[in-house]
Structures are given as structure tokens and as C-alpha cells.
Amino acid sequence: xxxxxxxxxxxxxxxxxxxxxxxxxxxxxxxxxxxxxxxxxxxxxxxxxxxxxxxxxxxxxxxxxxxxxxxxxxxxxxxxxxxxxxxxxxxxxxxxxxxxxxxxxxxxxxxxxxxxxxxxxxxxxxxxxxxxxxxxxxxxxxxxxxxxxxxxxxxxxxxxxxxxxxxxxxxxxxxxxxxxxxxxxxxxxxxxxxxxxxxxxxxxxxxxxxxxxxxxxxxxxxxxxxxxxxxxxxxxxxxxxxxxxxxxxxxxxxxxxxxxxxxxxxxxxxxxxxxxxxxxxxxxxxxxxxx
Amino acid sequence: xxxxxxxxxxxxxxxxxxxxxxxxxxxxxxxxxxxxxxxxxxxxxxxxxxxxxxxxxxxxxxxxxxxxxxxxxxxxxxxxxxxxxxxxxxxxxxxxxxxxxxxxxxxxxxxxxxxxxxxxxxxxxxxxxxxxxxxxxxxxxxxxxxxxxxxxxxxxxxxxxxxxxxxxxxxxxxxxxxxxxxxxxxxxxxxxxxxxxxxxxxxxxxxxxxxxxxxxxxxxxxxxxxxxxxxxxxxxxxxxxxxxxxxxxxxxxxxxxxxxxxxxxxxxxxxxxxxxxxxxxxxxxxx
Amino acid sequence: xxxxxxxxxxxxxxxxxxxxxxxxxxxxxxxxxxxxxxxxxxxxxxxxxxxxxxxxxxxxxxxxxxxxxxxxxxxxxxxxxxxxxxxxxxxxxxxxxxxxxxxxxxxxxxxxxxxxxxxxxxxxxxxxxxxxxxxxxxxxxxxxxxxxxxxxxxxxxxxxxxxxxxxxxxxxxxxxxxxxxxxxxxxxxxxxxxxxxxxxxxxxxxxxxxxxxxxxxxxxxxxxxxxxxxxxxxxxxxxxxxxxxxxxxxxxxxxxxxxxxxxxxxxx
Numbered sequence: 001x002x003x004x005x006x007x008x009x010x011x012x013x014x015x016x017x018x019x020x021x022x023x024x025x026x027x028x029x030x031x032x033x034x035x036x037x038x039x040x041x042x043x044x045x046x047x048x049x050x051x052x053x054x055x056x057x058x059x060x061x062x063x064x065x066x067x068x069x070x071x072x073x074x075x076x077x078x079x080x081x082x083x084x085x086x087x088x089x090x091x092x093x094x095x096x097x098x099x100x101x102x103x104x105x106x107x108x109x110x111x112x113x114x115x116x117x118x119x120x121x122x123x124x125x126x127x128x129x130x131x132x133x134x135x136x137x138x139x140x141x142x143x144x145x146x147x148x149x150x151x152x153x154x155x156x157x158x159x160x161x162x163x164x165x166x167x168x169x170x171x172x173x174x175x176x177x178x179x180x181x182x183x184x185x186x187x188x189x190x191x192x193x194x195x196x197x198x199x200x201x202x203x204x205x206x207x208x209x210x211x212x213x214x215x216x217x218x219x220x221x222x223x224x225x226x227x228x229x230x231x232x233x234x235x236x237x238x239x240x241x242x243x244x245x246x247x248x249x250x251x252x253x254x255x256x257x258x259x260x261x262x263x264x265x266x267x268x269x270x271x272x273x274x275x276x277x278x279x280x281x282x283x284x285x286x287x288x289x290x291x
Numbered sequence: 292x293x294x295x296x297x298x299x300x301x302x303x304x305x306x307x308x309x310x311x312x313x314x315x316x317x318x319x320x321x322x323x324x325x326x327x328x329x330x331x332x333x334x335x336x337x338x339x340x341x342x343x344x345x346x347x348x349x350x351x352x353x354x355x356x357x358x359x360x361x362x363x364x365x366x367x368x369x370x371x372x373x374x375x376x377x378x379x380x381x382x383x384x385x386x387x388x389x390x391x392x393x394x395x396x397x398x399x400x401x402x403x404x405x406x407x408x409x410x411x412x413x414x415x416x417x418x419x420x421x422x423x424x425x426x427x428x429x430x431x432x433x434x435x436x437x438x439x440x441x442x443x444x445x446x447x448x449x450x451x452x453x454x455x456x457x458x459x460x461x462x463x464x465x466x467x468x469x470x471x472x473x474x475x476x477x478x479x480x481x482x483x484x485x486x487x488x489x490x491x492x493x494x495x496x497x498x499x500x501x502x503x504x505x506x507x508x509x510x511x512x513x514x515x516x517x518x519x520x521x522x523x524x525x526x527x528x529x530x531x532x533x534x535x536x537x538x539x540x541x542x543x544x545x546x547x548x549x550x551x552x553x554x555x556x557x558x559x560x561x562x563x564x565x566x567x568x569x570x571x572x573x574x575x576x577x578x
Numbered sequence: 579x580x581x582x583x584x585x586x587x588x589x590x591x592x593x594x595x596x597x598x599x600x601x602x603x604x605x606x607x608x609x610x611x612x613x614x615x616x617x618x619x620x621x622x623x624x625x626x627x628x629x630x631x632x633x634x635x636x637x638x639x640x641x642x643x644x645x646x647x648x649x650x651x652x653x654x655x656x657x658x659x660x661x662x663x664x665x666x667x668x669x670x671x672x673x674x675x676x677x678x679x680x681x682x683x684x685x686x687x688x689x690x691x692x693x694x695x696x697x698x699x700x701x702x703x704x705x706x707x708x709x710x711x712x713x714x715x716x717x718x719x720x721x722x723x724x725x726x727x728x729x730x731x732x733x734x735x736x737x738x739x740x741x742x743x744x745x746x747x748x749x750x751x752x753x754x755x756x757x758x759x760x761x762x763x764x765x766x767x768x769x770x771x772x773x774x775x776x777x778x779x780x781x782x783x784x785x786x787x788x789x790x791x792x793x794x795x796x797x798x799x800x801x802x803x804x805x806x807x808x809x810x811x812x813x814x815x816x817x818x819x820x821x822x823x824x825x826x827x828x829x830x831x832x833x834x835x836x837x838x839x840x841x842x843x844x845x846x
Contacts, residue, residue, distance in 0.1 A: 002462055013665070016776070044467040044469055044470075045437070045439065045466070045467045045470065046436060046437065054799075057803055059799060059802065059803055081805060081807070084555075084803055084804075085805055088804075089800070089803040091796065091799070095748055095793070096793045096796035097796070097797065097800035098744070098745060099587075099685075099741065099743040099797065099801060099804075100712055100741065101709050101711050101712055102712055104814075104815075105710075105712050105815070108807055108814075108815035109801075111813075112812050112814055112815060113806045113807065114805055115811045115813050115814055116813060118813060118816070118817055121398045121813065121814075121815040125815060139590050139592075141588070141747070142744070143744075143747040143748050143751070146334060146335075147334075154800075158804065161804065173464075173465045174464065174465060176333060176334045176494050177333070177335070177451075177494050177536065178333055178534055201615060205470065206539075235489075240298075242467060242468060242469035243467075246466045247497075247539035247540060247543070247561060248539070248543065250561060251540070251543065251561060251564060251565055254561070254565040254569075255565065255569060255572065255574060255803065258569040258574030258575060259575060260568070260569065260572040260573070260574040269539065269542050269546055270545050270546060272543055272546075273543055273549075274545035275546050276543075276547055276552065276568060277547055277550035277551065277552050279572055280547075280552045280571060282296055283572055283573060343758065347763060348761055371764070374761070374762060374763075375764060379762040381755065381758065381759045381763075386756065386759075386785055386788075386789055387759040387760060387763075387781075387785055388785060388788075389780060389782075389788075391785035399760075399763050399764075399765075399781065400764055401765040403764030403765060403766070404762060404764055434788065448763060449763065452764070453765070
């Protein structure tokens with residue numbers, strides 16, 4: 001059974017007292033996430049992807065449809081606490097999710113809430129900080145850290161809860177390239193070495209390379225889904241909903257439009273260069289193309 | 292005469308406290324009207340500190356800044372004048388919106404300039420068009436707008452001062468690809484119509500490669516590299532050492548050359564790389 | 579710039595002063611204040627100054643940093659001193675003009691008041707410099723805990739304090755940024771009368787409040803998703819434990835008070 005199952009999920013934000021209108025953000029979303037999987041959710045701003053994220057850890061309760069996490073129904077309030085423990089959330093703004101004014105105290109926040117015994121909290125905090133490479137900064141004040149470092153502290157804070165899955169809601173949107181690289185590296189490491197199930201919500205194509213499955217959202221629905229190469233090769237369709245294909249695929253697509261025979265599914269720069277060089281080799285010495 | 296010019300500027304943060312650190316160490320720079328300059332460098336390289344020198348928000352500990360040939364520290368009036376001639380849009384400018392309506396907020400700068408009412412009105416409407424805001428949006432509260440529209444409203448607030456030099460610090464941070472492209476197109480529109488210079492501080496090598504006539508690379512408070520994009524991107528190893536990556540197209544071109552595909556130097560935009568490859572691989576465009 | 583203000587900042591360290599239990603340090607600060615106000619003689623002030631200097635030395639806090647941090651409250655100190663100089667009654671009139679008299683008693687009183695205030699503030703700063711805000715709130719929460727029996731919300735209070743402390747530097751930085759952004763649009767915060775200046779603050783205060791509310795919203799969401807549900811059932815990574823050194827320090831504090839009461843209460 002999948003770890004997370006979402007069936008026909010709908011969510012409408014209620015009308016605001018001060019005149020804000022009710023707004024339907026999700027219009028029937030179905031997806032599933034297996035234990036240990038790395039799933040990416042893409043979409044332009046306002047496509048509903050952040051609302052979906054908030055439904056996955058019972059921050060929002062579905063208006064209609066069903067979300068189940070580890071066999072627990074997310075609509076049942078009795079499960080809320082356990083679901084939040086199972087599914088950690090890392091948000092976009094690193095500043096606004098750090099509670100304490102010392103790094104290690106912040107990482108301890110979730111296990112403290114869970115009532116974990118103090119020696120075990122210490123152990124978890126140290127382990128989490130080592131995993132994200134922030135152990136040396138454990139006694140620092142968060143406001144003096146860079147954006148990328150703050151985000152790593154936020155990830156440690158979720159890890160210390162010992163979740164089985166972490167949902168990342170545009171974790172790199174406010175970071176510089178170095179911070180982004182660090183955070184994406186940690187996300188991959190969490191999946192590969194710690195076996196944490198990952199749901200990454202982003203609009204940066206290149207961050208999703210190497211994931212198992214991609215869901216592309218538009219207008220509160222899932223528009224395209226599949227493996228990265230199945231999804232990213234649909235260049236026209238992605239463009240029509242405001243998403244750029246990766247630079248590599250765009251290039252190959254441009255070449256194919258001009259009648260050059262190259263495959264579309266070379267996603268990484270290395271694969272792309274290999275594919276183009278191959279086409280060049282065939283053209284320069286057609287006889288060699290047999291091998 | 293350059294529109295804005297910095298002569299050997301140095302600046303120290305938190306001077307005289309335990310947190311003292313040099314941010315700029317002798318930077319010289321000039322920008323002509325109509326130029327499009329990209330400033331790159333990783334966080335802490337001094338690039339954001341530098342642009343705040345150009346309109347006099349920060350006072351250099353050494354060196355001077357000239358706007359239209361006048362030292363901006365020569366008089367209070369010169370400094371005020373510089374604020375309006377060199378418009379600076381901060382990172383995440385939407386957090387500076389404060390008025391009851393978008394219209395009022397955009398008019399804040401022109402009102403501070405002491406312009407007559409009809410000219411303020413003209414400028415607000417013009418700036419709204421440049422920033423891609425509709426008439427209906429002008430009457431709304433800025434806090435009712437979407438994230439992308441808020442950003443546009445904030446940028447319009449600076450454009451309404453009709454600066455000769457428009458500086459934007461990471462204008463596209465946090466925007467999705469569609470929002471990013473249309474915003475950059477709007478900025479191009481302002482530059483074309485006003486003949487203004489645009490200086491963009493960016494982390495995105497793709498953006499820098501695609502738009503700028505000239506790139507200035509900051510490192511440890513100094514200008515480490517300067518030149519046209521193709522001149523700067525030739526220094527791949529130096530850039531990597533500074534923690535900066537080449538644009539994706541230049542990376543792919545490098546890998547292709549390593550595999551023996553005879554590409555020329557200086558390919559750093561997707562379009563240029565694609566065109567070169569179409570030539571090499573014998574493709575042709577239908578249209 | 580705003581961010582240069584070091585008022586109430588914590589300097590991490592690993593000295594004996596840093597390691598004391600925050601409750602001990604709170605109690606010692608109270609002892610110090612009481613002793614400071616009990617001391618009435620020059621030798622008493624010298625004694626308290628020696629106490630302060632040894633505490634500063636033991637904490638390895640840079641004396642200059644401590645003195646510099648007094649700058650923002652210099653005005654209050656000067657104001658109090660001036661009041662004392664002019665409004666202390668006495669017979670030894672040194673100078674006399676219009677309705678003001680400067681007396682020897684006034685000068686002595688002012689000097690003592692200045693010493694006392696400066697030492698008082700330096701002492702409390704030593705507390706915040708050597709105790710992380712979090713430890714301090716933990717200490718306060720622990721001291722207030724018995725009051726929970728009469729439904730005093732000790733945990734809520736402590737959580738509010740620690741969040742405030744966490745976000746003060748962030749909001750100061752943000753204020754700086756907003757001010758720069760409005761200045762770039764020609765805002766003028768430095769000229770005009772009181773009303774004009776107050777009005778000029780709106781472009782700073784409105785965005786600051788909007789941002790503070792947004793941050794509060796996001797923080798609440800982040801806290802909930804990290805399983806926060808109030809003080810009930812919560813454990814702490816670092817539980818406060820009184821160690822032998824704390825009892826020794828408290829005894830020393832008591833000794834200082836006793837010494838001051840025994841030796842330095844009256845002018846000789």
C-alpha cells in the first residue's frame with residue numbers, strides 16, 4: 001500500500017470576514033507516494049501546489065475527497081498529531097519557521113513537543129544537525145546565518161521529529177545558488193541514505209532531476225504526471241501552462257524542430273551532450289554509426 | 292559623461308563594533324545611459340552593498356559617487372537629486388508597499404519629488420503601464436494583489452520617478468518562469484522607451500547572459516571580472532572558483548567541445564548554442 | 579544603523595558565568611541590585627565595583643563592549659545626574675544663579691547616582707550577555723512554574739518571550755531594509771516638525787506591521803506542523819539542574835549583601 005494516498009482531493013479556502021472571496025485551490029487531485037519515493041510537484045504560482053502540501057500533513061482538512069497517510073485518515077482530527085509527526089514540512093521562508101534563538105534549541109523544538117525524554121532529544125538533535133552539516137553551528141543565533149544555513153537548520157528541526165516523509169514547499173525559492181545547491185543536496189541525501197520519503201514542491205526544473213515521479217499542477221488539478229523523462233519531454237504542453245522544460249530538453253527540442261534527429265529524453269547536461277555528440281558523430285562519419 | 296559613476300569606493304559595515312567587516316575595497320564603475328549591466332557574485336560579495344552606494348543610501352568610507360557628473364555628497368540637494376535619478380528597487384520590494392491604494396503607493400516617489408498634481412498623475416499611469424498593471428489594479432489595496440502583482444506595483448513606484456538609471460536587486464527572486472519572463476520584458480520596455488540604463492543584480496547566470504551588454508562580477512568586495520558576457524564566461528575556471536556556475540547553455544557547450552564537437556567560443560545563450568548546433572548538424576528552420 | 583545596537587544581546591561563551599543556572603543568575607542579579615542600593619559609602623561603591631569587575635572578568639566579556647552598550651541609555655543617566663545636581667538640598671552652596679543652587683551634597687549625590695545607575699545597568703547587561711535569551715526564559719518559566727497552580731500561564735508567557743527574542747533582530751533588520759527602500763523613493767525622515775515626522779513613519783510602520791503579521795501566521799503554521807500543542811506533555815532537551823557551583827554562587831551573593839549591610843550602609 002502506498003505511504004500517502006490522495007483521492008479526488010478538493011480544497012476551498014473559505015471566504016474571509018473582511019471581504020476576501022472564497023477560493024477553490026484544489027479541484028480533484030489524486031496521487032500516491034510510495035515509501036522511500038522521491039516525488040516532485042511542479043506548477044506555476046497559484047496552481048494549488050502549496051495547498052496540496054498543506055493537505056498532506058493535516059495542516060488543512062480536505063473539503064472533499066480523501067488523504068490517507070500511513071493508513072491514517074487525515075480528515076479525522078484524532079489522527080492530526082500522528083500525521084504531523086509522520087510527515088514533516090519545510091517551508092519557503094527559512095526565517096519564519098525557526099522558533100528559538102539558538103540553533104540546537106530550535107532543532108529540539110519538535111521532539112520536545114512530542115514529549116521525547118531529554119537524553120533522546122539530545123541524541124536526535126546532534127544526529128539531525130550532523131546530517132544537514134550544521135553541527136558546528138549548534139550554538140549560533142539563527143538570525144546571523146545565511147538563508148541556506150537557516151533552511152538546513154529548519155530541515156534538521158523536522159528530522160529531529162523522526163518523520164517518515166518530508167514535504168518541502170519551495171524550499172529554495174528564497175535562497176542563492178549556493179544555498180539552493182546545499183539544500184537540494186541534502187534532500188537527495190535524505191532519500192538515498194536515510195530512506196526518507198520526499199515530496200518536493202518547486203518551480204525549478206533542475207531540482208527535480210533524479211526524482212522518481214513528477215506531478216505537474218495547473219488550475220488546482222494534476223495536468224501531467226509520470227517519470228521525469230515522460231513529463232519533461234512534453235515541452236509544448238509544459239510551456240502552455242507556464243513551465244519551462246529543463247535547458248537540456250529545450251535545446252534538444254529546438255534541434256528536433258530544425259529537423260535534427262536527437263532523442264528528447266536526455267535530461268542531465270552530460271546525457272544531453274552525449275546525445276548531441278552522437279548525432280554529430282553519425283553525420284561526420286556515417287559508417288561508424290553501426291557500433 | 293556616464294549616467295552614474297563610482298570612483299574607488301570602499302565601505303566598512305558596522306565600523307567600530309565587534310562585527311566590523313569590509314564590504315567594498317576600492318570599486319570603480321561607470322554606466323552610460325541606455326546600457327544594460329548585470330552585476331553577479333555570490334551572497335556577501337559586496338554587490339548589494341555596492342548598488343546602495345550608487346544612489347547615496349550608504350556613504351562610502353573612501354571614494355566618491357558621481358551622478359550626471361556631480362558628486363552626490365557635494366550638497367544635500369545633489370544627494371536628493373541622485374535618489375531620483377538613480378532609482379533603486381530592493382530585493383522583495385513588495386514588502387515596502389504601504390498606501391491604501393496601488394495608485395497612492397506608486398505616487399509616493401513623485402510626491403516626494405514635489406511634482407505638480409497633473410504630472411504625478413501622468414507618471415503614475417505611465418509607470419503602471421510599464422509595470423504591466425491594469426487600471427482596475429490601480430484602485431485596489433496593494434495588499435489585495437497577488438505576489439507577482441505586488442512586485443510589479445513596487446517596481447512601478449520606482450519607475451514613476453523616471454530614473455535615468457534603474458537598479459534592480461534580484462527582481463525575479465521567487466517568481467515562476469512566466470512571471471520572471473514578463474517582468475524582465477517590462478523592464479526592457481522601460482529601458483527602450485526612456486533610454487534609461489538598467490543595472491540588474493542577479494544570481495541567475497541565464498538572465499545575465501540573455502539580457503546584459505556588460506557583466507560585472509563581484510568577489511570579496513572587489514570587481515573580479517568585467518566585460519561583455521562572452522568575455523566574462525570565457526573565464527569558466529575563475530568563475531567556478533568564485534562559487535559561480537556558467538549558464539546552462541555554456542556548460543553544455545563545454546561538454547560538447549570536450550566530446551570533440553567543433554563549436555566556436557562564446558556560446559552562452561540557449562538560442563546561440565541551438566543555432567550553432569543546427570548549422571553543424573545540418574538542420575534547417577522551417578519558417 | 580539600527581542593527582548596530584547591542585542592547586540585550588547574548589554573547590555565547592563557556593565560562594563559569596555562562597554555565598551557571600539561569601535561575602541562579604537571576605537571583606544573583608537581584609542580590610546585586612539590592613546590595614547596590616544598600617551601599618551608601620564610597621568604599622561601598624568601590625566594593626560593588628570590584629564585585630562587578632570580577633564578574634565581568636570571570637565572564638570574559640569585553641569591558642569595552644559593555645561600556646559601549648551603555649550608550650543608548652546615556653541620556654537617561656545624564657538626565658538623572660542633572661536633576662540630582664540642581665535639586666538636591668544642602669548647605670554647602672558652591673554656585674548660585676537664578677533659581678538654581680549647586681551644592682556640595684548635590685554634586686556628591688549626583689556622582690553617586692551616576693555610579694549606581696551605570697553599575698546597575700552594566701550588571702543587568704552582564705546577565706543578558708552571558709545568558710542565552712532562551713535560558714533566561716527557561717529560568718523565568720521555572721521560577722514562575724509554581725504559579726501554574728493558580729492558573730498563571732507560565733508556559734505561554736515564556737513561549738511568547740522566547741519568540742519575541744527570536745524575532746527582534748529579524749524585525750530590526752527588516753526595519754532597516756524598509757527604511758532604505760522608502761529613502762530610495764525620496765522619503766525624508768529627518769526634517770520637519772513633530773507631526774510631519776510622525777507622518778513620515780507611516781511608510782515604515784505599515785509594511786513592518788504587515789510583515790510581522792505575515793511572519794506570525796507562517797510561524798504559527800510551522801510550529802503546528804512541528805507538533806506544537808502548548809505546554810502540556812512537553813519535555814525539554816535541557817532541564818535546569820542546580821549544581822554545586824550554583825549553590826556556591828548563591829552563597830557568594832548572600833555574602834555580598836550581608837557584607838554591604840554590615841560595612842557600607844552609612845556615610846562615615
